[in-house]
Amino acid sequence: MYHNALEQCRLADELGFDHVWAVEHHFLEEYSHCSAPEVFLAAVAAQTKRIRVGHGAVVCVPEMNHPIRVAERAAALDIISGGRLELGTARSSTWTELGGFEVNPDDTKKTWDEFVRVLPKMWMEDEFEWQGKGFSMPARNVLPKPLQEPHPPLWVTVTSPGTELDAADRGLGCLGVSAAGYEEQERRTKEYHRRVRECDPVGGMINDQVHTMNFLYCHEDYRQARDVGVPMVTAFNVANAHLYWTREAYPTRAYQTLGNAGAAMKAKKPSADDPSVAKGLPEGVGVGDPDHLIATIRRWESIGVTGINFLLNAMEMVPQEQVLESMRLFAREVMPQFQTKAEREAPVYTPAAVEVA
Amino acid sequence: MLFGTADPAALAQTAATVPEFAGEPIRLSDVTCFQMTAEMKNSARESQLPPGLHPTIPAALILQAFEVGESPWGAFRLVVIRVSCRSGVRARGFTRAAIASTEAAAEGLRGQLGFPANTGMIGFRHGYDGVSISVTDSDGACLLAVEAIDPEPMALDDVQYTGTLNLAHTPLGLRLMQVEMNTTVQRVERLNARIGTFAGAAFGDALLDPVRVIAASVVTMEAEFPPVRFVCRPDEPAFTGTESV
Numbered sequence: 001m002y003h004n005a006l007e008q009c010r011l012a013d014e015l016g017f018d019h020v021w022a023v024e025h026h027f028l029e030e031y032s033h034c035s036a037p038e039v040f041l042a043a044v045a046a047q048t049k050r051i052r053v054g055h056g057a058v059v060c061v062p063e064m065n066h067p068i069r070v071a072e073r074a075a076a077l078d079i080i081s082g083g084r085l086e087l088g089t090a091r092s093s094t095w096t097e098l099g100g101f102e103v104n105p106d107d108t109k110k111t112w113d114e115f116v117r118v119l120p121k122m123w124m125e126d127e128f129e130w131q132g133k134g135f136s137m138p139a140r141n142v143l144p145k146p147l148q149e150p151h152p153p154l155w156v157t158v159t160s161p162g163t164e165l166d167a168a169d170r171g172l173g174c175l176g177v178s179a180a181g182y183e184e185q186e187r188r189t190k191e192y193h194r195r196v197r198e199c200d201p202v203g204g205m206i207n208d209q210v211h212t213m214n215f216l217y218c219h220e221d222y223r224q225a226r227d228v229g230v231p232m233v234t235a236f237n238v239a240n241a242h243l244y245w246t247r248e249a250y251p252t253r254a255y256q257t258l259g260n261a262g263a264a265m266k267a268k269k270p271s272a273d274d275p276s277v278a279k280g281l282p283e284g285v286g287v288g289d290p291d292h293l294i295a296t297i298r299r300w301e302s303i304g305v306t307g308i309n310f311l312l313n314a315m316e317m318v319p320q321e322q323v324l325e326s327m328r329l330f331a332r333e334v335m336p337q338f339q340t341k342a343e344r345e346a347p348v349y350t351p352a353a354v355e356v357a
Numbered sequence: 358m359l360f361g362t363a364d365p366a367a368l369a370q371t372a373a374t375v376p377e378f379a380g381e382p383i384r385l386s387d388v389t390c391f392q393m394t395a396e397m398k399n400s401a402r403e404s405q406l407p408p409g410l411h412p413t414i415p416a417a418l419i420l421q422a423f424e425v426g427e428s429p430w431g432a433f434r435l436v437v438i439r440v441s442c443r444s445g446v447r448a449r450g451f452t453r454a455a456i457a458s459t460e461a462a463a464e465g466l467r468g469q470l471g472f473p474a475n476t477g478m479i480g481f482r483h484g485y486d487g488v489s490i491s492v493t494d495s496d497g498a499c500l501l502a503v504e505a506i507d508p509e510p511m512a513l514d515d516v517q518y519t520g521t522l523n524l525a526h527t528p529l530g531l532r533l534m535q536v537e538m539n540t541t542v543q544r545v546e547r548l549n550a551r552i553g554t555f556a557g558a559a560f561g562d563a564l565l566d567p568v569r570v571i572a573a574s575v576v577t578m579e580a581e582f583p584p585v586r587f588v589c590r591p592d593e594p595a596f597t598g599t600e601s602v
Contacts, residue, residue: 029414030359095571096414099396234596235358241446242359244413248441248448249394250572251515251547 001033004320006043008312011324013048015331016344019086019211020044021054021175021309026064026097030239031315038073045081052348053081054309056088056175057157060115061108062134063101064092067115071122071142078146084348085152088175089116093159095249105252110134116154116170120203123151150204150353155211160257164192164210171201175309176212182284182303185212189304205351209306214286216310217318218330222279222289228318229287230280236314286310290333297338359414361406361442365524365531365591368407371561373467373474374526375534378602383469383582387426389481391488391575392516393503393550394419394441395567404564406451407524407591409533409598410442417441418567419450419519420503422490424481425462433462434479436492436501437472438560439521444533445595448519451533454560456492456500470582471525471534487548488575494559501560502553505573508546516545516574524591529600532588541579548573 009020022037022044034040037055045053055077058070078085091108092098098105111134122128122142129139146152155173158164161184167174174192176185189210196208215236217229246255276295281288286296286308300308313323335344395418397405402416423435435457439450456477457463466472477500480491487506493499521536550573557565590598 027414095417099415099571237446238358238411238443241443241448242411242414244415244417244441245448247517248519249417251511251517251545251574253512253515256514 001316002040004313004316004323005040006047007320008323008327009044009051010047011327013051015327016335016339017051017327017331018348019052019054019307019309020048021056021086021088024057024059024090027100028096028243030242031236038077041077042080045077045084050345050348051084052086052350053077053084054086054088056086056155057090057177058088059092059097060089060112061091061098061101061103062111063103067118067135068122068137068142070115071119072144074119074152075123075144075146078148078152079144083147085146085148086155086173087119087152088155088157089119089172090157090177093246093255094243095246096243098246099244099249105246105250105254107134107254109254112156116156116172117202119154120151124204148350153205153207153209153350154203155207155209158188160255161188164188165195168192168195169199171196171199171203171206171208173207174210176210180212182299185300185305186303193304201354204353206354207351209351210304211307211309212300212305214284214308214310215314216286216293216312216326216330218286218288218290218293218326218334220289220329222281222292225288225292226280228322229285230282232314232317233282233285233287235317236311239315290329293330293334294337297334301338359403359411360408360594361410361412362403363405363407365407368524368591369526369531371473372524372526372531373471375468375471375528377528379469379584382584383429383465385423385425385428385580385582388578388580389424389483389575390578390580391422391481391483391490391505391573392419392518393505393567393573394571395552396569396571397440397564397566398568401562401564401566405440405453405562406442407533409589409591409593409595410444410449410451410522413441413443417571418565420490420501420567422479422481424483428462428465430461430465431459434458434481435462435466435474436477436479436490437521438565440565441519442522444522444535444589445599447595449522449535450519451522452524453562453565470536470585471523471527472536473523473525483575488573498556499554500556503550503555503573504553505548505550505575507549508575509548511545511547511574513542513545515547516542516576522589527588527602529588529602531591532600533591534585535587535589536585537583539581539583540576542576543579544577546575548575
């Protein structure tokens with residue numbers, strides 16, 4: 001599976017995909033076996049040239065990741081990748097994971113906030129010291145420094161409604177990880193863009209990008225796409241639902257929704273007159289023929305989404321060669337509708353540095 | 358994919374019989390509900406659920422204890438032992454045992470909502486300093502003893518109650534009844550709970566063993582069980598095995 005994923009990353013790089021992301025999850029038995037993403041991403045960085053390397057999201061609780069180690073590992077990855085690192089931040093939403101590390105769920109929002117404020121300082125300052133709630137440290141020079149100036153773009157994963165506002169207020173990119181429908185995503189995106197204009201950035205840049213999570217299975221024949229892609233999506237959602245959500249297990253202010261399971265339960269049914277739905281293809285999901293995918297991405301683009309992160313497989317349900325062929329077809333038929341060849345070969349967009357007060 | 362492995366026929370031996378699906382909600386007033394979640398060993402994970410349900414990771418047990426001031430069956434106390442699970446993608450608790458303090462409540466809960474309720478003696482103390490719950494059988498043997506201390510006020514929406522699935526003989530056959538509970542919450546506290554006794558075998562299986570308490574809460578509220586709208590086949594995933602009643 002790891003080697004399949006690496007092969008997909010190499011092909012994505014060749015085909016002109018912009019980003020590859022590796023999640024951080026622990027104790028997940030059925031999918032997402034990615035508990036050491038920094039190791040996997042080091043291999044990705046070494047085997048690719050242009051694609052941005054997304055380390056995300058790092059779980060920002062000290063029981064799982066000490067902030068100094070996060071800063072060090074991220075900087076090293078940035079150097080190895082030639083300045084292609086994106087760093088996502090998160091706090092985990094499952095008791096499966098938080099309980100495994102004996103994390104107090106009441107504290108995760110606080111430690112996440114502390115992490116996102118200190119990481120840019122560790123990268124930008126030659127001498128950094130900190131007295132905080134989640135951790136403290138005497139003055140030290142945290143090394144190495146990242147290659148990108150002033151530092152790699154920072155993101156936050158958005159599962160719970162309202163986290164997009166936390167992202168906006170801090171000048172962090174919005175990395176959607178729950179499959180929200182068009183209407184909900186439009187509301188979140190609009191609010192995010194309104195708030196990020198007034199933000200107080202935690203670092204040396206304002207990352208005002210909004211990426212959403214989706215699935216990808218592209219085939220010339222929509223029936224085949226549906227027959228392969230829809231079971232993959234369903235299997236992922238069911239396996240995801242097996243996690244024990246913090247809100248179920250532990251009464252707390254800090255977790256107000258049932259994570260991704262809640263989002264799946266609230267998903268709206270698409271309108272019956274949608275031509276894709278008439279073909280049995282799910283609305284908003286990247287499963288279908290190239291025409292369906294072009295229309296789907298245009299719709300996401302129209303509501304302010306600046307990028308879509310596609311899950312290419314789930315639990316190895318789709319044979320690797322079919323995954324690669326789906327990517328090739330997508331690059332051949334769909335990507336040219338949104339980017340020119342020159343754009344696909346140029347460095348991927350990154351936010352500019354801003355003056356730090 | 359993880360599925361339950363318990364034999365529905367074996368589970369059916371203690372299942373309630375529901376002669377007809379109720380058309381009216383059942384209202385409970387002056388309710389205090391204590392809920393404790395605890396991890397079980399993963400060796401118990403699949404074996405406690407029928408094949409139509411999926412376990413959670415990790416396996417978890419949910420203890421609920423109710424003290425009810427008013428109901429169609431009068432005042433009563435109730436202890437429910439549930440196993441955390443998923444029906445399709447929905448978060449649920451599968452009832453493994455239920456003990457009611459009165460015959461009237463046990464009969465009502467069995468016949469109208471499909472709880473596998475037996476009668477037993479239930480101790481329920483809710484004070485400013487904490488909560489004590491106990492269950493003893495007719496011989497006076499202690500089956501369950503839980504103490505929870507250090508109550509900490511929480512917001513009214515900080516506790517999550519997942520829907521309940523009761524395996525019962527229904528007019529549609531042996532089915533998992535989806536029992537929801539609507540609540541109007543008045544007060545919520547979180548507590549630190551300790552388990553003194555938990556006789557899993559007395560509740561259906563020695564593997565029902567809460568080895569690590571996660572959290573506990575006590576809530577005062579009004580509650581209502583609306584009429585059951587859906588049932589599921591116990592041996593088929595909810596995506597295909599769900600029926601409207």
